[in-house]
Amino acid sequence: MKTTRISHITLEFELMELKTAHPFGISYGSAAAHKNILVKLHYKDLVGLGEASPASYHNETPDTVQALYHQWQGEEIFGDDPFAIAETMRRLDQSVAANNSAKAGIEMAMHDLAGKLAGKPTYKLLGLSALSQPITDFTIGIDSLEMIEKKTHEAVEAGYKVLKVKQGTAYDKEIIARVRKVAPNMPLRVDANSAWTPKQAIAMAKFLFEHNVQFIEQPLPKHAPIADWQLVRDQSPLPIFADESISRSTDVARLAGVIDGVVVKLQKTGGLLEALKVIHVARAHCLQIMFGCMIESSLGVTAAAQLQSLVDHLDLDGALLLANDPYVGARYDDGYLRLQDLPGLGVVPR
Amino acid sequence: MKTTRISHITLEFELMELKTAHPFGISYGSAAAHKNILVKLHYKDLVGLGEASPASYHNETPDTVQALYHQWQGEEIFGDDPFAIAETMRRLDQSVAANNSAKAGIEMAMHDLAGKLAGKPTYKLLGLSALSQPITDFTIGIDSLEMIEKKTHEAVEAGYKVLKVKQGTAYDKEIIARVRKVAPNMPLRVDANSAWTPKQAIAMAKFLFEHNVQFIEQPLPKHAPIADWQLVRDQSPLPIFADESISRSTDVARLAGVIDGVVVKLQKTGGLLEALKVIHVARAHCLQIMFGCMIESSLGVTAAAQLQSLVDHLDLDGALLLANDPYVGARYDDGYLRLQDLPGLGVVPR
Numbered sequence: 001m002k003t004t005r006i007s008h009i010t011l012e013f014e015l016m017e018l019k020t021a022h023p024f025g026i027s028y029g030s031a032a033a034h035k036n037i038l039v040k041l042h043y044k045d046l047v048g049l050g051e052a053s054p055a056s057y058h059n060e061t062p063d064t065v066q067a068l069y070h071q072w073q074g075e076e077i078f079g080d081d082p083f084a085i086a087e088t089m090r091r092l093d094q095s096v097a098a099n100n101s102a103k104a105g106i107e108m109a110m111h112d113l114a115g116k117l118a119g120k121p122t123y124k125l126l127g128l129s130a131l132s133q134p135i136t137d138f139t140i141g142i143d144s145l146e147m148i149e150k151k152t153h154e155a156v157e158a159g160y161k162v163l164k165v166k167q168g169t170a171y172d173k174e175i176i177a178r179v180r181k182v183a184p185n186m187p188l189r190v191d192a193n194s195a196w197t198p199k200q201a202i203a204m205a206k207f208l209f210e211h212n213v214q215f216i217e218q219p220l221p222k223h224a225p226i227a228d229w230q231l232v233r234d235q236s237p238l239p240i241f242a243d244e245s246i247s248r249s250t251d252v253a254r255l256a257g258v259i260d261g262v263v264v265k266l267q268k269t270g271g272l273l274e275a276l277k278v279i280h281v282a283r284a285h286c287l288q289i290m291f292g293c294m295i296e297s298s299l300g301v302t303a304a305a306q307l308q309s310l311v312d313h314l315d316l317d318g319a320l321l322l323a324n325d326p327y328v329g330a331r332y333d334d335g336y337l338r339l340q341d342l343p344g345l346g347v348v349p350r
Numbered sequence: 351m352k353t354t355r356i357s358h359i360t361l362e363f364e365l366m367e368l369k370t371a372h373p374f375g376i377s378y379g380s381a382a383a384h385k386n387i388l389v390k391l392h393y394k395d396l397v398g399l400g401e402a403s404p405a406s407y408h409n410e411t412p413d414t415v416q417a418l419y420h421q422w423q424g425e426e427i428f429g430d431d432p433f434a435i436a437e438t439m440r441r442l443d444q445s446v447a448a449n450n451s452a453k454a455g456i457e458m459a460m461h462d463l464a465g466k467l468a469g470k471p472t473y474k475l476l477g478l479s480a481l482s483q484p485i486t487d488f489t490i491g492i493d494s495l496e497m498i499e500k501k502t503h504e505a506v507e508a509g510y511k512v513l514k515v516k517q518g519t520a521y522d523k524e525i526i527a528r529v530r531k532v533a534p535n536m537p538l539r540v541d542a543n544s545a546w547t548p549k550q551a552i553a554m555a556k557f558l559f560e561h562n563v564q565f566i567e568q569p570l571p572k573h574a575p576i577a578d579w580q581l582v583r584d585q586s587p588l589p590i591f592a593d594e595s596i597s598r599s600t601d602v603a604r605l606a607g608v609i610d611g612v613v614v615k616l617q618k619t620g621g622l623l624e625a626l627k628v629i630h631v632a633r634a635h636c637l638q639i640m641f642g643c644m645i646e647s648s649l650g651v652t653a654a655a656q657l658q659s660l661v662d663h664l665d666l667d668g669a670l671l672l673a674n675d676p677y678v679g680a681r682y683d684d685g686y687l688r689l690q691d692l693p694g695l696g697v698v699p700r
Contacts, residue, residue, distance in 0.1 A: 129436065253606070
């Protein structure tokens with residue numbers, strides 16, 4: 001734990017060691033332990049909370065996040081106005097490009113501070129409501145077929161309403177068959193996490209369409225050419241969403257004509273204000289929007305839930321997958337994430 | 351003056367009769383008297399202020415605005431949460447399409463209420479700063495050449511830093527010559543208010559380029575085909591901005607490839623939240639952004655000024671043109687509009 005006084009807002013941070021109930025597998029690899037970084041911004045007698053959840057496939061690690069936090073502690077970068085969020089984020093963007101999870105941890109902590117200062121929930125300050133829709137899904141990670149069947153059983157028994165299934169293996173079709181055996185009629189979306197070629201994506205889209213899947217996330221590599229997206233979108237019977245390929249709003253403008261939807265995540269945008277931009281650009285282009293998350297505690301998930309009234313689909317199950325969620329925030333309630341009427345993000349230690 | 355109690359937020363409204371110092375001429379016509387509608391949203395012991403400034407070329411009149419306000423007084427439409435601005439505006443959009451100045455009057459009054467409830471300026475609740483840039487321009491309306499020369503003299507003597515000149519007459523080149531005679535080096539932009547054909551626009555763009563003009567607003571009719579915008583943009587040596595053709599963010603997405611900039615106005619977007627969307631979509635497409643206004647008092651102009659830190663150019667001279675501004679808000683200070691650190695919009699009766 002390290003504290004440095006910089007102007008009036010000071011940064012303190014520490015590692016958060018999160019454990020998932022099951023090892024969480026996606027096309028990039030599998031892990032049961034996840035290192036996030038807890039952000040505490042101090043201002044007068046208040047503390048704003050944030051969480052950075054770095055992903056190596058987005059060019060960040062727990063070490064790069066902490067290196068930037070050390071650097072920013074040594075600079076006059078946070079200023080003295082917790083409400084000046086856009087201005088502070090411009091300074092961080094000038095300090096270093098990308099590194100959006102490091103920035104997201106700071107940005108959500110500023111919203112938490114601002115809300116606590118104003119005595120109002122963050123979503124209210126942004127003119128939004130706590131409309132508890134849409135329903136969030138629950139993710140079945142990559143695993144052995146036996147474990148996938150077992151996890152699907154558990155998810156159905158736990159009362160989850162919508163499933164998201166990770167793909168990107170040599171047995172993708174078998175995974176879907178096992179899930180559909182246990183949950184034949186449950187709304188289902190799949191996430192290939194960049195694993196397929198265009199030809200694979202088109203073939204899988206046809207297969208998944210036959211198995212009543214709603215849409216496909218990120219079938220193609222992060223930096224796939226526009227022509228590949230166009231080809232897959234033209235030939236896929238299912239809507240195609242971009243996730244890894246979309247960090248900020250300029251990415252939406254670039255891909256708008258060749259996708260059907262976008263996945264917005266605070267850890268990719270660098271915070272709520274840029275997430276609003278991604279949402280607004282997607283809407284202006286008549287794209288569908290899903291709000292997602294990484295493996296995050298209820299702190300990061302509740303920050304994302306502030307914007308849930310603006311999107312079509314929720315994939316905010318990061319905290320639901322944990323065995324040791326250290327925070328209490330938006331409560332999972334029969335499919336919905338219920339925001340609390342507390343100042344700021346509305347998150348407290350468990 | 352009419353009051354009806356609807357749930358917890360109630361609407362009161364009245365006509366505002368504004369007079370410009372000179373008759374204000376644009377390509378659609380000239381007038382010295384302007385009828386806006388003052389909005390007062392009552393919630394508990396607070397009053398949120400807003401202003402609707404309808405324009406016939408945007409399909410609204412003072413009568414249509416008042417007709418909608420009468421209708422909305424009779425419905426449970428404003429709800430009981432002044433912070434639920436997006437939700438309330440969705441209800442108004444369901445009630446009637448377009449009619450954005452009527453909606454803008456309501457929406458800015460809700461921001462004023464929310465800010466007063468939170469005890470913070472509106473721009474702060476939105477995460478923004480009172481960065482006092484850019485400089486606002488001052489508009490020289492259409493008039494006789496003698497009056498244009500006189501008005502330009504007055505503007506220079508008053509210390510204005512940037513001029514905007516209205517076009518759309520049979521003597522557009524002579525207007526520019528007179529302005530440039532008095533103010534040879536002052537930054538200058540022109541606004542054709544839909545008056546030109548593509549061929550006229552291209553010829554004028556070349557002439558205006560020779561006279562050191564910065565950019566051209568709305569050279570073409572509101573509903574000009576994309577191909578006409580493309581043609582003018584391809585052949586114009588000056589950047590082309592769209593004003594009347596852009597109301598909401600979907601319009602930006604539609605025109606993004608064939609223009610260089612957009613003019614955002616609260617009276618076209620229907621309020622601040624949609625203005626943010628227009629700004630975000632324009633930025634994502636790497637377009638320039640000017641924030642403009644209609645003939646409005648310091649109430650409407652100060653609502654717009656909340657978002658000034660996000661744009662490249664300001665055309666917020668609506669209140670500067672008035673002989674009888676009934677409100678005090680953002681103060682004009684040597685080119686800049688200085689926001690006050692007051693709750694809500696920060697506007698009080700003069």
